[in-house]
Amino acid sequence: MVQAREIDPSASPLDYYGYELRRLREGAGLKQSQLGDIIYCTGSLIGMVENGRRVPTRDFSERVDAALGTDGHFSRLVGLVLRSVLPTWFQAYAEMEARATFISTFQSQVVYGLLQTEAYAKALLSVEYSGRVDEIVAARLDRQRILAREIPPVLLVVLDEALLHRRVGGREVMREQLAHLLTFVDRPWVQLQVMPFSVGEHTGMTGSFNLLRFDSDPDLFYAESYDSGHMTANSQVIRERSVGYARLQADALSPEDSALLIARVMEERYGDQCGPDRRAVA
Numbered sequence: 001m002v003q004a005r006e007i008d009p010s011a012s013p014l015d016y017y018g019y020e021l022r023r024l025r026e027g028a029g030l031k032q033s034q035l036g037d038i039i040y041c042t043g044s045l046i047g048m049v050e051n052g053r054r055v056p057t058r059d060f061s062e063r064v065d066a067a068l069g070t071d072g073h074f075s076r077l078v079g080l081v082l083r084s085v086l087p088t089w090f091q092a093y094a095e096m097e098a099r100a101t102f103i104s105t106f107q108s109q110v111v112y113g114l115l116q117t118e119a120y121a122k123a124l125l126s127v128e129y130s131g132r133v134d135e136i137v138a139a140r141l142d143r144q145r146i147l148a149r150e151i152p153p154v155l156l157v158v159l160d161e162a163l164l165h166r167r168v169g170g171r172e173v174m175r176e177q178l179a180h181l182l183t184f185v186d187r188p189w190v191q192l193q194v195m196p197f198s199v200g201e202h203t204g205m206t207g208s209f210n211l212l213r214f215d216s217d218p219d220l221f222y223a224e225s226y227d228s229g230h231m232t233a234n235s236q237v238i239r240e241r242s243v244g245y246a247r248l249q250a251d252a253l254s255p256e257d258s259a260l261l262i263a264r265v266m267e268e269r270y271g272d273q274c275g276p277d278r279r280a281v282a
Helices: 013-027 032-039 043-050 058-068 073-084 088-099 118-125 133-148 161-165 171-182 235-251 255-270
Strands: 102-107 154-160 190-195 209-213 220-224 229-232
Touching: 013 043, 013 058, 013 073, 032 043, 032 058, 058 073, 073 088, 073 133, 088 133, 088 209, 088 220, 088 229, 102 235, 118 133, 118 171, 154 161, 154 235, 161 190, 161 255, 171 255, 190 235, 190 255, 209 235, 220 235
Parallel strands: 102 154, 154 190
Antiparallel strands: 102 209, 209 220, 220 229
């Protein structure tokens, strides 16, 4: 059993979650091990969450709500918890992304976070967050819930062909990731395009960026550097980047040809014909 420590519920969303879990578990007359038996986990995991030493998942929260009859209390809290574990400089963008009705993104290095598989995200994030990769991955996957809404945001995506070839996590991870991209081809609110190598220079070569549009708020432009994010509603920046994005869409392959390219790279570079050295057979 994990030794209980005093929790200040005002210290962070994670501490508030742990405080509430302990309070409502004890109110239900359950020991940590008993609650663990009900929701199919160990009592020590319950203790670590209560002590703020483990970030809860959405599945864990839903099972706790069902076990304690808390009417979605923890399912609502977990969104705040997961967002709080994101890098501080990224949290403001994540909040705006969740509210956007139109998202336009150009990505030159990696697949856009909303379209990443769990395995791809884990391989990518383990480079910088090896000590807390599971909680960062959980937070990234939780962002993707906006795509499952009854009315999701319109999502316009242009991906540089280079990221299709950049091996993140190994052959199987990349094959799964590219297959996942293809599942978005027929969704009416998603337009996925690839900027092919054959285009040469283009307006996105200065780096990845996102444009967010809202029903009643000003448009936003967002870009990242190594350890910070820049977000602005400056009308001139929005104007310039919107024109730049339109040019990217015009230069990129059509959605149909993009899907064919993704499928071809998936089979030729990451398919079963790859040899034992895990390189694509020429």
